[in-house]
Amino acid sequence: MENDVKALLGIKASFAEEKINKYLPLTSGMQNTIIEAMRYSVQAGGKRLRPVLMEETFSLFGGKGDEIYCFMAAIEMIHTYSLVHDDLPAMDNDMLRRGKPTTHAVYGEAMGVLAGDALLNYAFETALKAFDVEASNHKAIIKALRVLAKKAGIYGMIGGQVVDVESEKNQLDITEEKINFIYELKTGALIEASMMIGAILAGADDSEINLIEQIASKIGMAFQIQDDILDIEGDEKVLGKPIGSDERNEKATYVTFAGIEKSKKEVKRLTDEAIGILKELPYENKFLEDLLSYLVYRDN
Numbered sequence: 001m002e003n004d005v006k007a008l009l010g011i012k013a014s015f016a017e018e019k020i021n022k023y024l025p026l027t028s029g030m031q032n033t034i035i036e037a038m039r040y041s042v043q044a045g046g047k048r049l050r051p052v053l054m055e056e057t058f059s060l061f062g063g064k065g066d067e068i069y070c071f072m073a074a075i076e077m078i079h080t081y082s083l084v085h086d087d088l089p090a091m092d093n094d095m096l097r098r099g100k101p102t103t104h105a106v107y108g109e110a111m112g113v114l115a116g117d118a119l120l121n122y123a124f125e126t127a128l129k130a131f132d133v134e135a136s137n138h139k140a141i142i143k144a145l146r147v148l149a150k151k152a153g154i155y156g157m158i159g160g161q162v163v164d165v166e167s168e169k170n171q172l173d174i175t176e177e178k179i180n181f182i183y184e185l186k187t188g189a190l191i192e193a194s195m196m197i198g199a200i201l202a203g204a205d206d207s208e209i210n211l212i213e214q215i216a217s218k219i220g221m222a223f224q225i226q227d228d229i230l231d232i233e234g235d236e237k238v239l240g241k242p243i244g245s246d247e248r249n250e251k252a253t254y255v256t257f258a259g260i261e262k263s264k265k266e267v268k269r270l271t272d273e274a275i276g277i278l279k280e281l282p283y284e285n286k287f288l289e290d291l292l293s294y295l296v297y298r299d300n
Contacts, residue, residue, distance in 0.1 A: 002294060002297075004290075005287070005290045005291060005293075005294045006294065008287060009047070009052065009291060009294070012048075012052045012055070012056075013047060013048040013049075013052055016048040016051040016052050016055065016072055016076070017048055019051070019069045019072055019073060020042065020048070020051065020072065020073045020076050020077075021042075021043070022069075022073070023069075023070065023073035023074075023126045023129070024038065024039050024042060024043075024073075025038065025039075025122065027039065033107065033111060034111065034114055034115060034118050035118075036107075037103055037106075037107045037111050037112070037114070037115035037118075038115055038118050038119055038122065040103060040106060040107075041080050041081075041083075041084050041103045041115055041116075041119065042076065042077065042080050042119070044097065044098060044100050044103075045098040045100070046076075046079075046080075046098070048076060049191075049295065050075045050076060050079055050190055050191065050193075050194040051072035051073070051075055051076050051194070052291070053191065053194045053195050053198070053216075053288075053291070054068065054071060054072050054075060054194040054195065054197055054198040055068060055072060055198060056198070056285055056287060056288040056291065057194070057195040057196075057197075057198030057199050057202070057212060057285075057288065058198035058199070058201055058202045059198075059202075059285055059288075060198070060199070060202070060281070060283050060284075060285040060288055061198070061199055061202035061203060061204045061208070061283060062202060062203075062283070063198065063201055063202030063203070065133070065134050065137065065201070066133045066134070067130035067133050067134040067137060067141060067201055068198065068201055069133075070126055070127050070128075070129045070130040070133065071127050071130065071144060071148070071197050071201065073123075073126050074123040074124065074126045074127040074148060075123075075148070075190065075193060075194050075197070077119045077120070077122060077123035077126065078119070078120060078123045078148075078152050078157075078190065079190055080119055081115075081116040081117075081118075081119035081120045081123070082116075082157060082161070082190075083097065084102070084103045084104070084112055084115055084116040084119065085112075085113070085116040086161075087102040087103065087104060087105075087112070088104055088109060088112055088113065088116075089104070089109055091165070103115050103116075120152075123148075123152075124145075124148075124149075127144070127145055127148060128145070130144075130201075137201065140200050140201050140203065141201070143200050144196075144197045144200045144201055147193055147196050147197055147200065148193055148197060151189040151190060151192055151193035151196075152189070152190065152193065155185075156185055156189035156190070156192075156193070157185060157186055157189045157190055159185045159189075160181065160182045160183070160184065160185025160186030160187070160188075160189065161185075161186050163178060163181055163182050163185075164182045164186055167182070167252070168251065171251070171252055174252040176254075176257040176258075179252065179253065179254050179256075179257065180221075180254075183220070183221050183224040183225070183254065184217065184220070184221060186224075187220050187221075187223060187224040188216065188217050188220025188221055188224075189220075191216045191217075191219060191220040191223070192213050192216040192217055192220065194216070195212045195213070195215065195216040196209055196212055196213050196216065198212075199212045208281065211277055211280070211281065214274075214277055215274045215275075215277050215278055215292070216274075218270040218271070218273055218274035218277075219270070219271065219274050219292050219295060219296065221270055222266070222267045222270035222271050222274070222296045223295055223296055224254070225254045225255075225263050225266060225267050225270075226267050226296050226297070226298065228253040228254050228255045228263065229255060229260065229263055229264060229267070231253070232255060232260060233260070254266075267296055267297075270296075271292065271293060271296045271297070274292060275289055275292055275293065278292070
C-alpha cells in the first residue's frame with residue numbers, strides 16, 4: 001500500500017507543481033533578478049505536501065472551483081520563503097538544499113533575503129487572485145486569507161521559528177514544553193493552514209474546520225517527531241542526507257527528552273487520533289487517510 005500511496009502522491013504533486021508554476025511571475029523588467037531567484041527557489045524541488053493536503057481536504061468536503069489553485073500556489077510560496085530564509089548565513093547557513101545550491105549560494109545573501117521577502121508578499125498577491133476566479137465564494141476566500149496570514153505569522157510559523165532560533169543559542173534553556181511549542185508552530189502551522197483552507201473553500205462549517213485543524217495539528221507534530229527519529233535511525237541513502245546531524249550539532253529534539261521508544265509511541269498515538277477524527281467526519285477520502293499515515297511513517 002505504501003508504494004501505491006507514494007506513486008499517487010507523485011502524480012498529485014506533479015499536478016500541484018503545474019498549478020504552482022502557472023502562478024509564478026514571469027522573468028522580465030529591471031527587477032528580473034529577484035524574479036529569477038523566486039522561480040529558482042520554488043522550482044528547486046520538494047514533495048509539494050502542503051498544496052496536495054489542501055487539495056485533498058478540498059476534495060474531502062466536495063469542493064468545486066479553481067480558487068483552490070491560487071491558495072495551493074500561495075502556501076507553497078510561503079513554505080519556500082521560509083526555507084530560503086532558514087538557509088541564510090544568519091540562520092542555518094546551508095549551502096545545499098535537496099542536493100542543489102541554496103538560493104543565497106546562487107544569488108548572494110542580499111538577494112536571498114529579498115527572494116524570501118518577495119515570495120511571502122507574492123503569496124498573498126496570488127491568493128488574492130482567487131477573487132478573480134470565483135465570483136460567489138468571497139466570504140470563504142476572506143476567511144481562508146485570514147487563516148493563511150495567521151498561520152504564517154507570529155502566532156504560527158514565524159512564532160515557532162523565533163523560539164527555535166533563541167533555543168539554539170542556549171540549548172541549556174530548552175525544555176520539552178519549548179520543543180512542543182516549536183514543533184506545533186514551525187512545522188504544524190502551515191500543515192494546519194493547508195488543510196483548513198481546503199475545508200473552508202469547500203464550504204465546511206466551523207465545527208468541521210475545527211476538527212480539520214485538530215487533525216492537521218496532530219499530523220504536524222507526528223511528522224516532526226518522525227523527522228527526529230529518522231535523524232537517528234534513518235537510512236542515509238534513502239533520506240538523501242547524513243543522519244545524526246542533531247546530535248553532532250548538539251541540538252535538542254523531542255527524542256532528547258522522550259527517548260526513541262516513547263517517541264515512536266507518541267507518533268503512533270498522534271497519527272491514530274488524527275485518523276480517528278478524520279473517520280468521524282461524514283465524508284470520505286481514502287487517499288487523504290492513507291496519505292496522513294504515509295507522511296508520518298515515511299522513511300525519508
